[in-house]
Amino acid sequence: xxxTFLIAxxxxxxxxxxxxxxxxxxxxTGRNHLLAPLxxxxxxxxxxxxxxxxxxxxxxxxxxxxxxxxxAGTTSFLAVGFVTWMVFWMKRAARGLREELHGKxxxxxxxxxxxxxxxxxxxxxxxxxxxxxxxxxxxxxxGAASSATIGLVLGLALAVALGYLIYNRAVRINxxxxxxxxxxxxxxxxxxxxxxxxxxxxxLGWLPGVDSxxxxxxxxxxxxxxxxxxxxxxxxxxxxxSWLQFLVAGAYLGFVLWLYLRPARAPKKELISA
Numbered sequence: 001x002x003x004t005f006l007i008a009x010x011x012x013x014x015x016x017x018x019x020x021x022x023x024x025x026x027x028x029t030g031r032n033h034l035l036a037p038l039x040x041x042x043x044x045x046x047x048x049x050x051x052x053x054x055x056x057x058x059x060x061x062x063x064x065x066x067x068x069x070x071x072a073g074t075t076s077f078l079a080v081g082f083v084t085w086m087v088f089w090m091k092r093a094a095r096g097l098r099e100e101l102h103g104k105x106x107x108x109x110x111x112x113x114x115x116x117x118x119x120x121x122x123x124x125x126x127x128x129x130x131x132x133x134x135x136x137x138x139x140x141x142x143g144a145a146s147s148a149t150i151g152l153v154l155g156l157a158l159a160v161a162l163g164y165l166i167y168n169r170a171v172r173i174n175x176x177x178x179x180x181x182x183x184x185x186x187x188x189x190x191x192x193x194x195x196x197x198x199x200x201x202x203x204l205g206w207l208p209g210v211d212s213x214x215x216x217x218x219x220x221x222x223x224x225x226x227x228x229x230x231x232x233x234x235x236x237x238x239x240x241x242s243w244l245q246f247l248v249a250g251a252y253l254g255f256v257l258w259l260y261l262r263p264a265r266a267p268k269k270e271l272i273s274a
Contacts, residue, residue: 002234003138003189004148008155010182011131014090016163017175018123021101024167037113041120049128056136069200072140076197079137080190082130084256087183091260094179138189141196142232180261187256192236195249202242209244216240 019042026034060071093100101123108115135152142148165171202210218239221228231237238245 002151002230003142003192003236004135005151005155006182006185006189007131007134007138008152009159010155010179010186011127011134012156012159013162013178015124015127015131016159017166018097018101018127019120020163020167021098022105022120022123025102025105031109034109034113034116037117038120041117041122042124044117045121045123045125045128048125049132052129053132053136056132060136060140066204069203072137073197073200073204075133076137076140076193076200079134080194080197080252083134083186083190086126086130087186087260090179091183094176134190134193137193137196141193141236142229147229183260184257187253187260188235190256191249191253192232194252195236195238195241195245198245198248199238199242202244207244209242212243213240214243214246 022038023035026032026038056075060068063071104119104123105116108119139148162171162173166173198207199210201207216239221239223239228237228239236249
């Protein structure tokens with residue numbers, strides 16, 4: 001529940017802020033007549049995201065046992081890659097995001113309403129597709145669909161509410177700190193998803209060490225117990241974890257967090273020779 005809540009809150013707020021920036025700029029510049037195509041683009045992006053989620057769930061349900069293991073493992077690796085990229089992209093692009101979106105709107109205005117719809121679609125669909133893929137992979141990791149769904153709904157609802165309040169200047173949030181904290185949490189969740197993907201490939205026989213466990217606590221903690229479910233939903237904990245899962249996920253977690261949290265380097269001053 002916690003992991004899906006964090007994913008939905010973080011990615012949902014990013015999408016809400018992007019939409020808020022686009023809407024505010026059109027209103028500020030007296031282009032209210034372009035709000036309809038903008039919302040059309042946003043709606044199509046949301047439908048595309050829901051479509052991807054439905055496709056992943058339907059495809060997984062129709063596969064054989066080995067096919068499902070391959071599909072779940074592969075989508076887990078893809079989800080980790082996308083989320084890692086997006087976390088670093090937002091860290092780098094956050095400061096100039098408003099100006100970038102304003103520039104895209106200005107360029108699209110001269111082309112027509114369709115260009116505005118496409119601009120909104122492209123800006124939002126990136127967040128939506130990434131969220132759908134990561135949520136699906138996290139659902140497979142957690143296993144408890146009901147609690148994960150509750151976390152997803154609560155996260156999206158809070159993201160929309162915060163986005164609306166920020167747009168109307170009813171609440172102020174240090175977005176830099178917010179994205180840093182939630183980005184760190186997403187990296188932790190991604191490490192659990194990566195571990196799950198490795199486990200699926202081990203079950204297929206494509207990676208070694210499926211029965212070489214660093215821990216097996218099933219004798220005193222059932223896989224479907226409340227504690228195990230909570231830990232799986234927050235950090236991707238599994239009651240049986242192989243050495244390979246532990247080492248690869250641990251290496252990913254340590255390296256990515258080091259890169260993500262290290263202070264940004266100051267730009268080098270250019271030397272001007274006389």
